[in-house]
Amino acid sequence: MLSFNMSEEQTITRDTVARLVKDLIIDTAHEMDEAGNIPEEYIQAAWELGASIAAIPEAYGGYDMDYSPMMNAIILEELAYGDMAFAVAATLPSMFIFPVYEMGTEEQKKKYLPLFCKEAYTPCTCAINEPGFGFDPHKLKTKAVKKNGSYILNGEKCFVPLAKESSHFLIAASCDGENSFFIADAENAGINIKKPERNLGLYSLKTYEVALDNCEIPAKNRLVGNSDCNYDKIIQKSAIAMSAIGTGVSRASYEYARDYAKERIQFGEPIAHKQSIAFMIAEMAYEVEAMRLMTWKAASMLENGKDCQRDSFLARLYAGEMSMKVTDHGIQVLGGHGFIREHPVERYYRNARGVAILHGMAIV
Amino acid sequence: MINLELSEDLKQYQEDMKVFAETVFRPISRKYDEAEHEYPQELEDLRGMKHFDRKKKSEKPADKSEPTSGKANMRGVISSEEIAWGDPSFLISIPNAGLGNVALVTSGSDEQFEKYGDKWLAMAITEPNAGSDSKAMNTTAKLDGDDWVLNGEKIFVSCADRCDAVVVMATTDKSAGKEGIRSFIVDKNSPGFTLEKLEKKMGLRGSDTGTFSMTDCRIPKDNVLGGFEKTNKNKGFKGTMQTFDTSRPMVAAMAIGVARAALDYTREVMAENSIIPDYKKGSINISSIEKDFFLMEANLEAARLLSWKAAWMADNKKPNSTEASMAKAKAGRQGVLITQKCCELLGPMGLSTKHLAEKWLRDVRVMDIFEGTGQIQHLIVARNILELSSTQLK
Ligand SMILES: Cc1cc2nc3c(=O)[nH]c(=O)nc-3n(C[C@H](O)[C@H](O)[C@H](O)COP(=O)(O)OP(=O)(O)OC[C@H]3O[C@@H](n4cnc5c(N)ncnc54)[C@H](O)[C@@H]3O)c2cc1C
Numbered sequence: 001m002l003s004f005n006m007s008e009e010q011t012i013t014r015d016t017v018a019r020l021v022k023d024l025i026i027d028t029a030h031e032m033d034e035a036g037n038i039p040e041e042y043i044q045a046a047w048e049l050g051a052s053i054a055a056i057p058e059a060y061g062g063y064d065m066d067y068s069p070m071m072n073a074i075i076l077e078e079l080a081y082g083d084m085a086f087a088v089a090a091t092l093p094s095m096f097i098f099p100v101y102e103m104g105t106e107e108q109k110k111k112y113l114p115l116f117c118k119e120a121y122t123p124c125t126c127a128i129n130e131p132g133f134g135f136d137p138h139k140l141k142t143k144a145v146k147k148n149g150s151y152i153l154n155g156e157k158c159f160v161p162l163a164k165e166s167s168h169f170l171i172a173a174s175c176d177g178e179n180s181f182f183i184a185d186a187e188n189a190g191i192n193i194k195k196p197e198r199n200l201g202l203y204s205l206k207t208y209e210v211a212l213d214n215c216e217i218p219a220k221n222r223l224v225g226n227s228d229c230n231y232d233k234i235i236q237k238s239a240i241a242m243s244a245i246g247t248g249v250s251r252a253s254y255e256y257a258r259d260y261a262k263e264r265i266q267f268g269e270p271i272a273h274k275q276s277i278a279f280m281i282a283e284m285a286y287e288v289e290a291m292r293l294m295t296w297k298a299a300s301m302l303e304n305g306k307d308c309q310r311d312s313f314l315a316r317l318y319a320g321e322m323s324m325k326v327t328d329h330g331i332q333v334l335g336g337h338g339f340i341r342e343h344p345v346e347r348y349y350r351n352a353r354g355v356a357i358l359h360g361m362a363i364v
Numbered sequence: 365m366i367n368l369e370l371s372e373d374l375k376q377y378q379e380d381m382k383v384f385a386e387t388v389f390r391p392i393s394r395k396y397d398e399a400e401h402e403y404p405q406e407l408e409d410l411r412g413m414k415h416f417d418r419k420k421k422s423e424k425p426a427d428k429s430e431p432t433s434g435k436a437n438m439r440g441v442i443s444s445e446e447i448a449w450g451d452p453s454f455l456i457s458i459p460n461a462g463l464g465n466v467a468l469v470t471s472g473s474d475e476q477f478e479k480y481g482d483k484w485l486a487m488a489i490t491e492p493n494a495g496s497d498s499k500a501m502n503t504t505a506k507l508d509g510d511d512w513v514l515n516g517e518k519i520f521v522s523c524a525d526r527c528d529a530v531v532v533m534a535t536t537d538k539s540a541g542k543e544g545i546r547s548f549i550v551d552k553n554s555p556g557f558t559l560e561k562l563e564k565k566m567g568l569r570g571s572d573t574g575t576f577s578m579t580d581c582r583i584p585k586d587n588v589l590g591g592f593e594k595t596n597k598n599k600g601f602k603g604t605m606q607t608f609d610t611s612r613p614m615v616a617a618m619a620i621g622v623a624r625a626a627l628d629y630t631r632e633v634m635a636e637n638s639i640i641p642d643y644k645k646g647s648i649n650i651s652s653i654e655k656d657f658f659l660m661e662a663n664l665e666a667a668r669l670l671s672w673k674a675a676w677m678a679d680n681k682k683p684n685s686t687e688a689s690m691a692k693a694k695a696g697r698q699g700v701l702i703t704q705k706c707c708e709l710l711g712p713m714g715l716s717t718k719h720l721a722e723k724w725l726r727d728v729r730v731m732d733i734f735e736g737t738g739q740i741q742h743l744i745v746a747r748n749i750l751e752l753s754s755t756q757l758k
Contacts, residue, residue, distance in 0.1 A: 004673050007365035070366055136646025273756050278746035285749050286690035293669035297368040304369055313643035318662040
């Protein structure tokens with residue numbers, strides 16, 4: 001039935017995540033951004049909420065709960081409201097765990113899931129994005145060629161979060177024109193992790209360029225997929241995740257600007273009393289709402305077992321456009337103060353630029 | 365539990381409305397665009413039709429088994445979108461389903477409903493000097509014995525010619541500001557009540573819009589909306605403003621419907637020319653036309669979901685004035701932008717009267733104006749979220 005109301009479970013989960021974000025992240029996100037690091041205990045605290053492994057059966061170390069893309073979208077918005085880099089880092093293992101669980105063979109699941117489905121956060125990552133002009137996740141330039149009992153991978157990857165810290169990777173590559181994931185061990189020869197990247201945003205998330213030079217991966221490590229899940233589905237789910245994240249970042253900017261406008265006095269009254277400021281804030285409010293509803297619509301379709309290629313595409317496109325618009329307004333409301341790093345709106349703006357660009361950073 | 369997909373019964377309702385719009389409204393759309401001010405006789409078939417009836421809540425069967433009960437607002441936005449997709453002028457011209465009928469249902473007394481329930485009622489708020497600032501209205505109502513005597517002028521009254529009676533807002537005490545404002549049911553043949561003229565408009569030409577003058581216009585004392593005895597209790601101005609919480613999502617849906625008509629048509633024409641939107645294409649590989657198309661689709665869907673949310677909240681008895689204005693602000697603007705972009709993409713086909721696109725562009729423009737302009741919607745949203753009064757944020 002059509003409903004815009006969260007269930008009790010959804011409300012409780014949202015409130016729990018919101019509390020964690022308020023206690024640990026809101027006041028420290030700036031320091032983390034400056035330091036280029038997120039303290040392990042914060043990541044661990046978020047990990048202990050269990051979202052990444054909730055839907056994994058106990059046999060593999062999970063909690064055997066129902067899989068819910070909607071719940072994941074709710075959680076990601078809250079985490080990203082605190083900090084986008086934190087949202088990506090804290091849920092990063094999902095980008096390995098989910099595809100292996102949904103597309104993997106019994107043997108693959110048995111072997112890899114228990115390594116990460118446990119109480120301690122254990123980094124593992126996913127390499128989809130590629131450097132250079134014209135990247136399209138459906139037209140990967142990284143190639144896998146079958147040779148004897150192996151695949152030989154060649155190509156360049158970028159924005160691979162925690163590549164150096166991870167023991168395992170999922171690597172996206174095209175094999176005979178078909179896009180696939182390959183499970184790789186960090187020890188595998190031919191995986192060359194370069195030095196940490198320095199990007200426009202997400203300062204506190206360590207990301208790396210990774211070169212694949214004749215990287216040989218056993219044939220049994222290919223994630224073949226099935227009728228329920230394949231590479232495209234994972235891209236769809238990560239598109240919805242990114243729109244949830246975009247919603248969270250935008251909401252943070254909106255709320256900060258809203259509160260600031262009521263405090264800041266110019267010409268003898270709060271700037272919020274001026275229409276040109278107030279209308280920008282009104283627009284920020286309804287665009288945040290619209291982004292969230294677009295995300296929820298796509299997540300609903302996924303939850304109801306429908307094809308969501310169109311809706312996930314539109315949700316992400318919308319979030320990409322609107323998170324730039326909203327976070328841009330956020331800076332304008334603060335004027336020159338919005339350009340100074342002490343105010344979070346500048347970080348929201350830099351981070352939001354990634355919403356339309358980054359693929360496979362999170363999943364619902 | 366959040367679920368943004370329509371339930372089966374609402375989907376069916378949507379489907380029925382679409383068929384209706386396609387078979388009844390579309391074929392006569394151009395005809396009445398050209399025959400401005402002529403009443404579309406074809407609409408007579410809709411008088412009193414179940415889909416559009418404006419019954420009093422107390423008269424509605426409390427039949428819980430009816431699948432769509434308690435979804436009146438959702439049905440409202442769905443039918444508005446579908447019918448406006450067919451032709452928005454006709455949506456405004458459905459007999460006995462005028463804005464005045466809505467006011468009668470929400471604020472009329474039982475006796476008034478008995479008398480006017482089967483009539484077509486227009487609504488007259490706007491005056492030459494009171495548009496967005498409706499509480500500045502100057503039309504006066506004075507009690508004289510058993511009559512009210514009305515004086516003033518009302519402009520831009522939808523269905524002015526077609527209606528049977530008009531719900532006129534007037535002030536009983538100018539010094540009391542909006543507290544002094546009341547609504548009055550005025551029969552068209554009341555003495556001193558004159559339809560002065562019908563406007564010639566850019567669009568919505570299939571819907572008539574007119575000016576009424578009132579010169580010592582006399583109506584019975586009991587015709588104050590809500591009944592004379594109850595006048596002190598009736599909500600007057602505030603009551604009318606509250607009906608906006610249900611009507612604004614519907615006007616939003618109307619804008620969405622017209623924009624969707626333009627977008628659907630553009631999609632068809634693109635397909636005939638082998639441009640099929642591919643939702644898997646990377647942003648680097650899409651053409652400018654495709655990018656425009658995707659953005660329009662996304663904005664349309666965003667506006668629709670905002671209007672659904674506002675309507676759903678009204679159905680679930682949640683205060684929704686912020687959400688209703690959000691939906692109207694977004695949809696009013698996007699309706700215009702999308703339709704105008706479609707005309708651009710269609711090129712000569714978007715200008716020629718051989719096709720309906722140019723008509724939709726003319727029709728949709730007013731959706732960002734009536735029922736509160738885009739600016740007024742922003743004002744309402746901003747006041748609500750910033751917690752500012754109307755003197756702090758003017
Ligand atoms: C086809 C049509 C049908 C209509 N049907 C009806 C009807 O049935 N009944 C009825 O009563 N009325 C009806 N109207 C009137 C309609 O509701 C008004 O036109 C509308 O409310 C705007 O008022 P206005 O035209 O006087 O514009 P104004 O109020 O003069 O506005 C002019 C401009 O100033 C802006 N503005 C005004 N105040 C502010 C502010 N405080 N802050 C920022 N900007 C502001 C407006 O947004 C607008 O851009 C209809 C109008 C049309 C065109």
